[in-house]
Amino acid sequence: MNTKTAIITIAGRPNVGKSTLTNFLVGEKIAIVSNKPQTTRNRICGIVTKGNSQYVFVDTPGFHKARTKLGDYMVNAVRDSISDVDATILVVEPIASIGAQEEALIENIVAKHCPAILAINKIDTVEKDKLLEVIAVYAETGVFDAIIPISAKTGDGVDKLMEICDQYAIESPFLFPDDVTTDQPERQVMAEIIREKLLWCLDKEIPHGTAVEITTFTERDNGIIDIDATIFCEKASHKGIIIGKQGAMLKKISTMARNDCEKFMGTKVYLTTWVKVKENWRDSDFLVKNFGYRE
Ligand SMILES: Nc1nc2c(ncn2[C@@H]2O[C@H](COP(=O)(O)OP(=O)(O)OP(=O)(O)O)[C@@H](O)[C@H]2O)c(=O)[nH]1
Numbered sequence: 001m002n003t004k005t006a007i008i009t010i011a012g013r014p015n016v017g018k019s020t021l022t023n024f025l026v027g028e029k030i031a032i033v034s035n036k037p038q039t040t041r042n043r044i045c046g047i048v049t050k051g052n053s054q055y056v057f058v059d060t061p062g063f064h065k066a067r068t069k070l071g072d073y074m075v076n077a078v079r080d081s082i083s084d085v086d087a088t089i090l091v092v093e094p095i096a097s098i099g100a101q102e103e104a105l106i107e108n109i110v111a112k113h114c115p116a117i118l119a120i121n122k123i124d125t126v127e128k129d130k131l132l133e134v135i136a137v138y139a140e141t142g143v144f145d146a147i148i149p150i151s152a153k154t155g156d157g158v159d160k161l162m163e164i165c166d167q168y169a170i171e172s173p174f175l176f177p178d179d180v181t182t183d184q185p186e187r188q189v190m191a192e193i194i195r196e197k198l199l200w201c202l203d204k205e206i207p208h209g210t211a212v213e214i215t216t217f218t219e220r221d222n223g224i225i226d227i228d229a230t231i232f233c234e235k236a237s238h239k240g241i242i243i244g245k246q247g248a249m250l251k252k253i254s255t256m257a258r259n260d261c262e263k264f265m266g267t268k269v270y271l272t273t274w275v276k277v278k279e280n281w282r283d284s285d286f287l288v289k290n291f292g293y294r295e
């Protein structure tokens with residue numbers, strides 16, 4: 001059997017729906033999603049294998065102006081992801097003007113000679129007339145092979161996007177086994193699930209200053225998985241908020257996370273969580289690397 005593969009980067013400003021799109025394409029939740037910008041911190045592959053074709057979608061952190069070492073890492077991860085791939089999907093909001101982040105990404109795409117598709121996301125939130133204006137603005141750049149309006153939430157237009165992606169597939173052996181949906185180790189998925197719940201339950205800067213480390217991940221003979229996780233935050237006051245009154249907040253976060261961990265692992269999970277302070281870790285090269293944010 002002749003197999004073919006396509007590696008396709010999904011890039012865009014924070015919060016446009018890149019991870020939601022990745023999950024929809026894969027048909028499984030492999031990337032965390034929240035209504036706060038800068039949810040994704042690492043490149044994550046979502047893998048789709050259909051017959052003799054394999055598509056590897058590279059979900060990237062939102063492209064932004066970095067203010068911390070962690071931010072530098074995230075922005076570099078996006079830049080690197082636009083090289084050496086078969087195509088890039090630039091995801092944008094349905095807004096009829098090209099913002100600074102989009103401009104910078106388009107410059108990158110052009111500089112790397114990377115074929116590009118534009119996905120105008122969140123079309124469930126706009127009128128048709130408005131959408132035509134958005135299409136016109138981006139068509140004028142002449143950079144995109146195709147412009148596809150989509151809703152990563154409802155799945156509208158995603159089939160069409162997938163058809164276009166198929167045009168970039170080239171003959172090659174599969175890059176991953178045909179039954180895997182992500183390149184992330186299970187431990188990392190568990191840590192990410194906990195970080196998602198922190199983003200959902202906490203306000204403002206607190207979740208952005210958290211990192212999660214899985215210190216134990218063991219399976220018992222009967223299949224139950226024991227997970228110990230440490231949540232690092234930047235200030236003692238944040239620790240108090242994360243734990244909450246009589247531990248109520250941490251309990252809420254842990255319960256929500258455990259449910260998702262069980263769904264992903266397909267078995268019962270015992271999750272124990274601790275909270276520790278590491279002052280300003282996002283500005284420390286050493287700690288950023290230590291928490292796994294490195295290539
Ligand atoms: N209405 C609507 N909301 C969407 C759509 N796609 C994503 N969202 C919402 O947009 C928010 C951001 O989604 P994410 O998938 O986390 O966005 P992202 O681009 O990965 O964000 P970063 O990782 O921070 O760069 C979430 O609240 C999603 O539910 C869509 O098609 N329609």
Ligand SMILES: [Mg+2]
Pocket residue numbers: 018019020031032033039040060061062
């Ligand atoms: Mg994301």
